[in-house]
Amino acid sequence: MRTTYHVVVIGGGSTGAALVHDLVLRGFKVTLVERGELTSGTAGRHHGLLHSGGRYAVNDQESAIECIEENIILRKIAPGSFEENDGLFVAITDEDVAYLDKFLAGCETCHIPTRVLTAAQVKRLEPHINPQVKLAVQVPDATMDCWRLPMRFFATAKHNGADIRPYNEVIGMLITAGTVTGVRVRSHVTGQEYDLKADIVVNATGAWAEKVSEMAHARVPVKPTPGVMVAVRGRWCNMVINRLNKPSDGDIIVPQRGLSVIGTTSWTVEDPDRLGLPEDHVRRMFEKGGELIPAVKHAPMRAAWAAARPLIAEGGAQEGRELPRTFKCFDHKVRDGIEGLVTISGGKGTTMRAMAEATANVVCDKLGLDIPCRTKEVVLLPYWAYYQ
Amino acid sequence: MAVPIQQKSTGARALQAWFNPLKRSAGFLAFVLMRVTGIGLVIYLLLHMVVIGNLLRGPEGWDALVATMKSPAVLVLDVILIAGILIHMLNGIRVTIIGLGFGTSSHKGIFWTLMAVAALLLAYSGWLVFTK
Amino acid sequence: MNQHGRFGPTRPITLKILRYKPGFIDPPRYDTFQVQADPLMTVLDALEEIKATADSTLLYRHSCHHASCGTCGMKVNGREQLACVARLVDEGTDEVVVEPLGSAPLVADLVVDMTPFALHMAPSGMALVRDSEFMPEAERPAGVERYTRYEDCIECNICLSACPVANTNPGFIGPAGLAAAYRALVTGERPAAEVFAYVDHDDGVWRCHSAMECSAVCPSDVQPGHKIMALRRELVAYKVKRFFKRG
Numbered sequence: 001m002r003t004t005y006h007v008v009v010i011g012g013g014s015t016g017a018a019l020v021h022d023l024v025l026r027g028f029k030v031t032l033v034e035r036g037e038l039t040s041g042t043a044g045r046h047h048g049l050l051h052s053g054g055r056y057a058v059n060d061q062e063s064a065i066e067c068i069e070e071n072i073i074l075r076k077i078a079p080g081s082f083e084e085n086d087g088l089f090v091a092i093t094d095e096d097v098a099y100l101d102k103f104l105a106g107c108e109t110c111h112i113p114t115r116v117l118t119a120a121q122v123k124r125l126e127p128h129i130n131p132q133v134k135l136a137v138q139v140p141d142a143t144m145d146c147w148r149l150p151m152r153f154f155a156t157a158k159h160n161g162a163d164i165r166p167y168n169e170v171i172g173m174l175i176t177a178g179t180v181t182g183v184r185v186r187s188h189v190t191g192q193e194y195d196l197k198a199d200i201v202v203n204a205t206g207a208w209a210e211k212v213s214e215m216a217h218a219r220v221p222v223k224p225t226p227g228v229m230v231a232v233r234g235r236w237c238n239m240v241i242n243r244l245n246k247p248s249d250g251d252i253i254v255p256q257r258g259l260s261v262i263g264t265t266s267w268t269v270e271d272p273d274r275l276g277l278p279e280d281h282v283r284r285m286f287e288k289g290g291e292l293i294p295a296v297k298h299a300p301m302r303a304a305w306a307a308a309r310p311l312i313a314e315g316g317a318q319e320g321r322e323l324p325r326t327f328k329c330f331d332h333k334v335r336d337g338i339e340g341l342v343t344i345s346g347g348k349g350t351t352m353r354a355m356a357e358a359t360a361n362v363v364c365d366k367l368g369l370d371i372p373c374r375t376k377e378v379v380l381l382p383y384w385a386y387y388q
Numbered sequence: 389m390a391v392p393i394q395q396k397s398t399g400a401r402a403l404q405a406w407f408n409p410l411k412r413s414a415g416f417l418a419f420v421l422m423r424v425t426g427i428g429l430v431i432y433l434l435l436h437m438v439v440i441g442n443l444l445r446g447p448e449g450w451d452a453l454v455a456t457m458k459s460p461a462v463l464v465l466d467v468i469l470i471a472g473i474l475i476h477m478l479n480g481i482r483v484t485i486i487g488l489g490f491g492t493s494s495h496k497g498i499f500w501t502l503m504a505v506a507a508l509l510l511a512y513s514g515w516l517v518f519t520k
Numbered sequence: 521m522n523q524h525g526r527f528g529p530t531r532p533i534t535l536k537i538l539r540y541k542p543g544f545i546d547p548p549r550y551d552t553f554q555v556q557a558d559p560l561m562t563v564l565d566a567l568e569e570i571k572a573t574a575d576s577t578l579l580y581r582h583s584c585h586h587a588s589c590g591t592c593g594m595k596v597n598g599r600e601q602l603a604c605v606a607r608l609v610d611e612g613t614d615e616v617v618v619e620p621l622g623s624a625p626l627v628a629d630l631v632v633d634m635t636p637f638a639l640h641m642a643p644s645g646m647a648l649v650r651d652s653e654f655m656p657e658a659e660r661p662a663g664v665e666r667y668t669r670y671e672d673c674i675e676c677n678i679c680l681s682a683c684p685v686a687n688t689n690p691g692f693i694g695p696a697g698l699a700a701a702y703r704a705l706v707t708g709e710r711p712a713a714e715v716f717a718y719v720d721h722d723d724g725v726w727r728c729h730s731a732m733e734c735s736a737v738c739p740s741d742v743q744p745g746h747k748i749m750a751l752r753r754e755l756v757a758y759k760v761k762r763f764f765k766r767g
Contacts, residue, residue, distance in 0.1 A: 411597070416684065419733075486749055
């Protein structure tokens with residue numbers, strides 16, 4: 001079916017990618033505007049882990065369940081897009097070993113398949129692993145390409161009729177009597193400004209959600225929470241190596257292409273455009289990464305960078321890693337009495353499709369439509385189809 | 389904090405010319421040399437046909453021409469011609485070898501070796517041109 | 521130097537950036553900005569700072585910030601590099617000139633249109649994922665039949681910009697596309713006859729003039745020039761065999 005409703009999506013990250021795909025499949029007329037290149041915010045910059053959910057299985061089970069479900073769905077709808085080598089949660093210290101039972105129980109609750117391996121088995125799988133390794137748990141982690149996976153959503157959406165406009169920045173909201181009726185856009189290609197009328201505007205700008213919603217005098221409790229990552233040359237593991245313990249700095253090494261990416265840290269900033277790159281965080285990646293795989297300490301550095309997680313801080317004094325990694329969709333009619341504006345934020349690359357589904361459901365509800373989501377079944381086009 | 393300094397116009401679209409071997413590696417230099425010497429040799433061939441055409445004017449014209457050809461300036465041009473032939477010929481050997489997929493990983497070494505050979509042969513030919 | 525003490529004193533560096541917006545900044549011009557560069561600051565870091573603090577209309581492509589997505593290829597002091605790993609102080613100049621890639625249509629500022637490139641890459645048939653050749657001694661866990669990894673080529677368009685032939689022959693498949701075709705041949709992803717049909721023509725494998733600049737500038741160890749030569753060898757062998765079979 002095809003509706004006559006026009007939805008404008010702000011933000012060309014992974015959420016925006018999955019959302020335009022979902023909305024055009026449901027028959028909406030969709031325009032996406034992104035101020036820079038597609039996936040130039042947080043989406044392209046994360047370490048590239050397709051989460052099994054293991055990382056959240058103890059402290060944040062809602063996220064963990066989302067992750068394992070989406071992990072399975074994404075492999076199905078984007079075949080050939082992942083390095084499917086599984087992952088290990090390795091115990092190096094006795095304290096790590098003590099975490100095992102909690103971890104296995106959490107994984108079982110969240111339906112994350114696990115297999116416990118002995119130290120000898122782990123060493124045969126990963127020759128560079130810290131020889132102190134005590135044991136490990138195998139989980140279905142994988143590596144994703146943070147540019148090409150969202151681009152498969154964009155490509156498919158474009159072929160289904162979505163109007164995708166990178167290099168077009170929203171500079172204001174069109175508001176009539178408390179209702180958002182569209183956006184004012186500046187094209188950074190031509191330097192011209194223009195209006196885009198919309199029945200619903202979706203703010204899918206992740207860590208920038210607060211900045212954008214402020215244009216409509218709406219409030220979103222998003223805390224940009226960057227983390228530092230370091231890529232070293234060489235592939236020092238074939239499986240994703242996680243630390244078997246509660247989330248902490250430098251607790252993961254994601255092999256990718258010919259690189260190994262060590263992540264990550266956590267702090268909060270006010271402005272997601274000015275993250276900086278704290279020197280001690282870069283050093284800590286080598287130190288903590290070296291506890292998992294000693295060789296990375298001396299591997300040549302290829303790049304060091306920071307990416308801002310869009311964490312939702314709904315009341316309370318929680319910060320950084322204490323915040324849940326799940327996502328939230330805000331209808332500003334309910335929150336701020338502003339009609340026509342929806343914000344989706346939080347979440348992570350792995351849950352991009354689920355975030356889009358939830359948001360498209362809200363859009364449908366607001367317009368009184370009942371159109372089922374099809375993104376769990378539709379296999380995505382190759383990413384280069386975006387250019388055809 | 390980034391500071392804008394000045395805004396000045398440069399006129400035409402400043403996309404770099406492909407003929408510029410600056411900032412490039414040995415293979416690019418080889419490519420440019422091949423093009424330049426190739427074009428040079430074609431021009432020489434045309435000039436050569438014009439010069440040979442003087443034969444039609446009879447012995448006087450030809451003798452005058454031979455005299456000019458023996459002048460030092462023309463001898464220098466001869467050396468440049470020989471340089472062009474050597475570079476084009478020897479680099480042609482490189483292109484043929486690696487173009488068939490052999491010695492690709494040492495293409496820079498092959499290039500510099502052949503150019504060293506060209507330089508030696510050129511020095512020898514220069515000596516011949518100016519002394520014999 | 522080890523990773524401790526990689527950060528060091530900053531120094532001022534001027535970036536001279538090509539600006540172009542059709543009908544707006546037209547003809548193109550250079551704008552200059554000054555940044556304080558520490559030893560780790562990349563060209564991309566500097567562009568981000570300029571965009572955040574001095575000129576929000578500056579356009580450039582970027583995504584992963586660690587040389588894996590291939591979006592931020594540009595000319596830095598006249599040589600093609602990935603902005604995310606090109607360190608400013610490594611250039612050794614007080615002024616660093618930043619320009620868009622050549623041999624691709626210019627969209628605006630440092631952004632080029634990747635469409636022609638994608639149209640040459642797509643039919644090569646190279647898969648995104650290949651068998652991993654790292655640590656051949658490693659055993660595989662239950663459920664993982666083979667260790668895989670992404671192909672080296674990150675489709676950044678840098679090799680085409682550096683190729684003297686591609687700059688004058690827009691129809692040329694180009695180094696990346698030919699190298700990808702070679703990968704598809706080697707992995708068996710596509711039948712040999714199909715791969716050869718794709719590359720055996722004037723704008724294919726024979727257009728290359730062995731400048732090998734593609735291999736020199738490739739940021740991802742693909743060595744496209746070497747692969748083009750290897751592809752020729754395979755093609756010649758294929759043709760010779762076919763000739764004698766027919767005879």
